[in-house]
Amino acid sequence: MDYDRYDRIRAVQWQGDHLRLLDQRLLPREERWIDCADASHITQAIKDLAVRGAPAIGIAAAWGVALAAKQGEPLDEVLATLRAARPTAVNLMWALDRMKKRIAAGADAEALVREAQAIQDEDLAANRKMGELGAALIRAHSGVLTHCNTGSLATAGFGTALGVIRAGVAMGRIDHVYAGETRPWQQGARLTMWELVRDGLPAQLIADSAAAHLMKSGAVQWVIVGADRIAANGDTANKIGTYQLAITAKYHGVKFMVAAPSSTVDMATGTGEEIEIELRDPAELLSIGGQRTVVEGAQAWNPVFDVTPAELIDAIVTERGVIERPNSIAMQAMFGW
Ligand code: MRU
Numbered sequence: 001m002d003y004d005r006y007d008r009i010r011a012v013q014w015q016g017d018h019l020r021l022l023d024q025r026l027l028p029r030e031e032r033w034i035d036c037a038d039a040s041h042i043t044q045a046i047k048d049l050a051v052r053g054a055p056a057i058g059i060a061a062a063w064g065v066a067l068a069a070k071q072g073e074p075l076d077e078v079l080a081t082l083r084a085a086r087p088t089a090v091n092l093m094w095a096l097d098r099m100k101k102r103i104a105a106g107a108d109a110e111a112l113v114r115e116a117q118a119i120q121d122e123d124l125a126a127n128r129k130m131g132e133l134g135a136a137l138i139r140a141h142s143g144v145l146t147h148c149n150t151g152s153l154a155t156a157g158f159g160t161a162l163g164v165i166r167a168g169v170a171m172g173r174i175d176h177v178y179a180g181e182t183r184p185w186q187q188g189a190r191l192t193m194w195e196l197v198r199d200g201l202p203a204q205l206i207a208d209s210a211a212a213h214l215m216k217s218g219a220v221q222w223v224i225v226g227a228d229r230i231a232a233n234g235d236t237a238n239k240i241g242t243y244q245l246a247i248t249a250k251y252h253g254v255k256f257m258v259a260a261p262s263s264t265v266d267m268a269t270g271t272g273e274e275i276e277i278e279l280r281d282p283a284e285l286l287s288i289g290g291q292r293t294v295v296e297g298a299q300a301w302n303p304v305f306d307v308t309p310a311e312l313i314d315a316i317v318t319e320r321g322v323i324e325r326p327n328s329i330a331m332q333a334m335f336g337w
């Protein structure tokens with residue numbers, strides 16, 4: 001795998017005394033960095049989607065705790081505020097629990113910096129492993145469809161679903177990539193296409209509503225998505241629109257893969273029914289790029305994740321291995337509890 005070609009973006013960068021984030025709200029128009037000087041600034045960046053994507057949120061939060069420790073802030077409060085920043089992606093809670101455990105064990109600020117760095121490094125390694133495992137499931141010369149942004153921007157680097165796609169292209173298994181726009185925030189159009197074009201991968205954007213027509217055409221053999229939380233039975237919360245892709249894939253005989261690190265697996269949550277789905281400001285739906293597109297006075301409902309039942313998933317790929325046709329027993333065998 002030529003990582004120099006396929007793994008060049010680092011959107012979360014520790015600078016020794018602050019955290020630098022590539023502002024995802026401005027891409028692809030502008031590559032502007034935000035320097036977060038304290039944990040509250042990091043919390044705000046998570047809430048506002050300046051940093052987004054389940055693993056990247058967890059990594060940024062871990063750095064928030066390390067930064068707070070260096071600045072002598074009350075860590076219990078910092079942990080609670082960061083935890084409340086967004087509800088669905090469990091990587092946030094997972095990273096904070098890991099930092100909390102180190103604090104309880106008496107770790108000082110420098111030890112917490114090392115822990116945050118370990119969380120970031122392990123995520124990159126997990127993505128590279130998932131790339132190999134996921135790409136191995138795909139037949140040569142396949143077409144794939146992905147949703148949202150699951151690439152370097154959403155992780156420590158390389159990506160989850162996009163990591164599988166990068167590896168699949170590098171290994172000659174994927175000939176063509178389709179990316180859905182991912183309304184309303186357009187992570188697919190604005191972020192995934194930015195990554196794919198930078199890497200020179202053969203990709204085309206589709207409107208979210210073109211997915212069924214695309215699958216019917218026979219051009220895609222796999223839908224490959226990331227995850228924000230995987231329950232103990234394999235039910236998977238991911239960006240809104242994922243569920244309808246899984247239903248459509250099943251109808252058309254297209255395979256459906258979820259790629260996510262084990263930090264996204266939440267064995268304390270029995271099924272997808274128990275996963276809290278983030279509802280965001282309806283205003284995100286009422287305008288595009290700051291331009292109002294809907295009549296004044298209109299209302300909107302804006303859930304930003306949905307749950308795909310395990311029975312619609314052909315493979316869950318984590319760095320620990322692949323679970324085909326996931327269910328509670330297979331999840332328990334791989335992740336224990
Ligand atoms: O609301 P976002 O942009 O943080 O949502 C991101 C997603 O849903 C991704 O698909 C998911 O986090 C997987 S990220 C590797």
